[in-house]
Amino acid sequence: MLNVAIVGASGYTGLELIRLLDRHPGVVISCVTSEQSAGKRISEIFPTLRGRCDLILEPLDPAAITAKxxxxxxxxxxxxxxxxxxxxxxxxxxVxxxxxxxxxxxxxxxGAWYEPHLNPELLPEAIFGLPELRRESIKQARLVANPGCYPTSVILGLKPLLENGLIDITTIIADSKSGTSGAGRSAKVDSLYCEVNDSFKAYGVGGAHRHTPEIEQELSELAGKLVTITFTPHLVPMDRGILSTIYATPTRTVTTDELVALxxxxYKDEPFVRPLAKGQFPATAFVRGSNFCDIGITLDSRANRIVVVSAIDNLVKGASGQAIQNMNLISGFSETAGLEGLAIFP
Structure with a gap:
């Protein structure tokens, strides 16, 4: 059995890691940490875990964690x-x-988007953990950088088009909507009930969102040249889920049938990417609680624009599920272990 620790277990991604790892056949959760809730049982913080994971939250002590x-x-x-x-x-x-x-x-x-990096010497070996792009490299890694939620939805949505040179890379627009859990569990005015309920707003407008360079980095690698996009995220009054609608101009004459077939x-061999049939488009309700990314595509022939719509659960394929997918690859488990569950609907 593989002993794993979850550092920062009292947030939503920590809870999702526990929920998903609970059904993993080859893993034991040996340590959970929280600075704010140290000394409490994790099931006191999240009553859904009662009787399944009652570990006591520990302070963040690297020596104690690595021993377990x-x-x-x-x-x-x-x-x-x-x-x-x-x-x-x-x-x-x-890690x-x-x-x-x-x-x-x-x-x-x-440094330009966050703060100065404290150990830049580790960046060259850190593998960007999107298995659909870097599966073999992830298997050999000791440090995997789990992708962000918005980037996962946009990169998977555009991968086939960029790899085949089918879109003008100067025309990409990504319009993404996320549930409030993407903002984390700590108290913030912008995520209070009265601020979010019955409302729908854009934020990080004008290329200001911190996921922008991550998206552009990976799209540039797929395209083989520098890609700059217009990316606008939105907050919607739901708990979880991301829906990204992505627009780009084709570089040649193309049909919807050709795009759907592409x-x-x-993605025919990808266990967690589900391309949809012609005329079908995803909804967050049908991936909720699962590690799936559903993708629909069409050509708006009137405007000569390709339209891609992708949906993920921001806490699963956008965070903890993908982290477990990466753990599985690093550790030699079946890639789908612990992640076979279907979406929770209704």
Whole structure:
């Protein structure tokens, strides 16, 4: 059995890790940490775990954690993760980091969007953990940078088009909507009930959202040239889920039938990407609680625009489910272990 620790277990991504790992046949959760709730049982924080995971939350002590775990999930805010990840690696442990700290290859880019990086020497070896792009590299990694939720939905939505040179890369617009759990569990005015209920708003408008460089980095690698996009996220009054609608101009004459066939062929062997049939488009309700990414595509022939719609659960394929998918690849488990569950509907 693989002993795993969850550092930062009292947030929503920590809860999702526990929920999903509870049904993993090859894993034991040996340690959970929380600075604010140390000394309490995790089931006191999340009553859904009663009788299934009653571990006592511990303070963040790298030496104590590495003594108990073979692999460590760091579900911490950016900057906090990079303060402890080097200690885990130095102890010979493998790490799947759910923060933004190791996603960007260039420390200068990270510094421009976040703060100065504390250990830029680790960036070259950190593997961006989108299995549909880097499966073989992930298998050999000791540090995986789990992708952000918005980037996952946009990158998977555009991968087939960019790999085949089918879109003008100067015309990409990504319009994404997320449930409120994407903002985390800590109290913020913008995520209070009265602020969110019966409302729908854009934020990070004008290329200001921190996921923008992550998206552009990965799209540029797929395209083989620098990609700059217009990305606008929105907050919608639902708990979880992301729906991204992506627009781009084709580089040649193309039909909807051709596009649908391309997506079906590109993702035919991917266990968690479900390309939809012609005329079908995803909804967040049909991926809720699952590790699936559903994708629909069409050509708006009147405007000569390709329209891609992708849906994920931001806490699963957009965070904890993908982290477990990466753990499975690193550890030699079946890639789908612990992640076979269908969406929760209705």
């Amino acid at each position: 775990a073979d692999l460590i999930f760091t579900a911490l805010p950016h900057q906090a993760a990079m303060k402890v990840v080097p200690d885990f690696l130095a102890a010979g442990k493998k 799947v980091d759910l923060s933004a700290d190791y996603r960007l290859h260039d420390p200068a880019v990270y 997506y079906a062929d590109t």
